[in-house]
Amino acid sequence: MGNTIKMDLYRMLTSKTFKINLLIVTIVTLLSKPLLKLVYNLTAKLAENLSENAEGTTSAVEAYPSSVDLSELIASPFGFYNLTIFVLMSVIAFAYADIANGFIKNYAGQLEKKGYSIISKFVVIVIHNFIFMACALIGGILGELMTRTVTFDADVPTAVGVFFLKLLLMQALCTILLFFTAGIRQRTMATVFGVFLGSGMLGLAYFGLNMAIAKVFVNSDINVMDYAPDKLLEQGINIATINALVVSAVIICIFLPLTVKIFNAKDVR
Amino acid sequence: MGFIMETKGLPKTYGNKDAVKDINIHVREGEIYGLIGRNGAGKTTIMRMLSGLSTPTSGSYSIFGKTGSELGPQMRNVGVLIENPGLYPNLSAYENLKIKCIGMGVPYKGYIENLLELVGLENVDKKKGAGQFSLGMRQRLGIALALIGDPKMIILDEPINGLDPQGIVEIRKTLEKLRDENKITIMISSHILDELSKLANSYGIIHEGKLMDEFTTDELKSRCGQFVLIKTGDNGNTIKELEKIGIKDYEIDHDGYIRVGEQLDKSAAMAKAIVTAGIDLNEIYINNDSLEDYYLRVTGGKHNG
Numbered sequence: 345m346g347n348t349i350k351m352d353l354y355r356m357l358t359s360k361t362f363k364i365n366l367l368i369v370t371i372v373t374l375l376s377k378p379l380l381k382l383v384y385n386l387t388a389k390l391a392e393n394l395s396e397n398a399e400g401t402t403s404a405v406e407a408y409p410s411s412v413d414l415s416e417l418i419a420s421p422f423g424f425y426n427l428t429i430f431v432l433m434s435v436i437a438f439a440y441a442d443i444a445n446g447f448i449k450n451y452a453g454q455l456e457k458k459g460y461s462i463i464s465k466f467v468v469i470v471i472h473n474f475i476f477m478a479c480a481l482i483g484g485i486l487g488e489l490m491t492r493t494v495t496f497d498a499d500v501p502t503a504v505g506v507f508f509l510k511l512l513l514m515q516a517l518c519t520i521l522l523f524f525t526a527g528i529r530q531r532t533m534a535t536v537f538g539v540f541l542g543s544g545m546l547g548l549a550y551f552g553l554n555m556a557i558a559k560v561f562v563n564s565d566i567n568v569m570d571y572a573p574d575k576l577l578e579q580g581i582n583i584a585t586i587n588a589l590v591v592s593a594v595i596i597c598i599f600l601p602l603t604v605k606i607f608n609a610k611d612v613r
Numbered sequence: 614m615g616f617i618m619e620t621k622g623l624p625k626t627y628g629n630k631d632a633v634k635d636i637n638i639h640v641r642e643g644e645i646y647g648l649i650g651r652n653g654a655g656k657t658t659i660m661r662m663l664s665g666l667s668t669p670t671s672g673s674y675s676i677f678g679k680t681g682s683e684l685g686p687q688m689r690n691v692g693v694l695i696e697n698p699g700l701y702p703n704l705s706a707y708e709n710l711k712i713k714c715i716g717m718g719v720p721y722k723g724y725i726e727n728l729l730e731l732v733g734l735e736n737v738d739k740k741k742g743a744g745q746f747s748l749g750m751r752q753r754l755g756i757a758l759a760l761i762g763d764p765k766m767i768i769l770d771e772p773i774n775g776l777d778p779q780g781i782v783e784i785r786k787t788l789e790k791l792r793d794e795n796k797i798t799i800m801i802s803s804h805i806l807d808e809l810s811k812l813a814n815s816y817g818i819i820h821e822g823k824l825m826d827e828f829t830t831d832e833l834k835s836r837c838g839q840f841v842l843i844k845t846g847d848n849g850n851t852i853k854e855l856e857k858i859g860i861k862d863y864e865i866d867h868d869g870y871i872r873v874g875e876q877l878d879k880s881a882a883m884a885k886a887i888v889t890a891g892i893d894l895n896e897i898y899i900n901n902d903s904l905e906d907y908y909l910r911v912t913g914g915k916h917n918g
Binding site: 346347348350351354355358360441442445446447448449450451452453454455456457458608609611612613 | 697
């Protein structure tokens with residue numbers, strides 16, 4: 345099992361898709377803050393010029409904040425961008441690669457249990473997601489340091505907890521994708537689902553679900569978005585911890601054994 | 614000699630269709646077992662089950678004397694090449710082998726070079742991706758992948774498909790070396806029966822999902838009777854002449870030869886009768902059944918004349 349994990353880790357680290365997606369995420373997080381400051385300053389200058397031309401008015405644009413809390417960055421490593429999609433696409437490519445090219449036939453039969461292949465991929469996806477989140481965080485911090493001061497505040501320990509909570513949420517999302525790719529071998533379905541999850545497009549579906557629930561259960565104040573892993577991922581340091589933990593655990597506990605079961609039952613082709 | 618692999622009534626059903634049924638295969642340690650059958654006969658299905666890539670619908674099989682839950686740890690000793698080799702097209706032969714070496718916990722430095730030499734890929738450009746390999750090169754790399762971890766048995770599904778004549782000979786020599794020097798048991802399927810007959814010690818004939826026959830090379834010799842082959846310019850009159858001297862067991866094969874299966878000691882009399890009747894006699898000689906002939910006979914591919 346340990347060797348299978350090492351093999352999958354090597355496969356992942358040498359894959360072009362992984363490297364390209366990781367590079368995109370790191371560069372976007374690194375450059376976004378200096379670019380944001382540039383845009384902010386340009387806007388401020390424009391506002392100032394306009395106010396100079398209009399008599400009796402003053403500039404309403406506040407100065408770009410001179411510092412940011414480290415906890416804020418740790419709790420939201422991807423910032424406010426929909427970078428999750430790159431992580432999910434990389435996961436789909438990794439989980440499906442050996443099935444698509446048939447390499448899995450070379451080793452699956454030699455495993456003590458075929459299902460180890462799924463467990464191994466699951467473990468490697470944890471590492472994969474950690475690398476993405478860590479690189480995004482480092483990129484984000486470096487980007488901030490280029491523009492302003494990063495303050496080590498008292499909430500950093502809490503933010504570290506949130507970071508790992510988000511890693512768990514991300515793992516839950518990826519377990520669903522693992523089910524689509526390695527379980528039922530539907531890469532297209534996985535990609536569509538991944539795009540919807542990663543781009544926040546499921547918000548409309550959640551809105552519809554909320555309306556349906558409100559119709560069925562009158563006076564219900566249930567909001568599906570409070571339990572949707574992709575929406576929970578968007579929350580900051582004040583994330584609904586219990587919801588995130590329960591939702592992640594439920595998804596993983598359902599989809600991981602299901603994927604192993606389906607993989608064991610199906611022929612390896 | 615004991616059986617290294619044995620199946621008992623192995624079936625595989627997809628939906629309502631039996632892909633194979635009641636398969637009882639016996640593979641001896643250290644031999645090359647040839648699995649023969651037409652496309653869709655069920656060879657690959659059997660090989661998939663025996664290599665752990667597919668689960669039998671019921672029945673049982675043993676490998677190295679282990680069965681059921683004890684089978685899992687033994688599967689490490691069964692290398693496999695099923696259908697087309699599964700390769701990472703962007704990675705070189707070395708890198709493809711390295712991935713499996715890591716998975717099998719095999720130290721790969723030096724080991725991979727030896728494997729590449731064994732299958733004749735040592736001179737391939739180290740940066741060339743497997744996607745640019747010819748089919749023959751891919752087959753060789755597939756065999757090398759199956760050999761990682763020094764398995765006691767390898768299962769090769771059509772490994773000489775797409776190889777040029779020289780490649781076929783090289784693969785044959787490699788497999789013979791693996792059997793004779795490395796003591797590896799090999800199960801192999803192929804359509805090239807002539808080539809298989811040069812290699813295998815035992816055979817199983819699969820036809821329409823059933824194991825029709827299983828035999829060793831010695832058994833094949835005893836089962837394949839001798840016969841007289843006659844080639845003339847006029848088969849119709851030749852048959853009349855043969856019947857006149859009391860020959861009834863004959864057939865005309867697909868190459869136009871008259872094949873007589875009785876009174877082999879009277880070939881001289883047959884020749885005399887044909888020549889005396891004024892028929893041009895082109896060839897007459899005594900021959901043995903080949904593996905192909907026997908296969909066709911067992912599967913009903915050739916009918917008596």
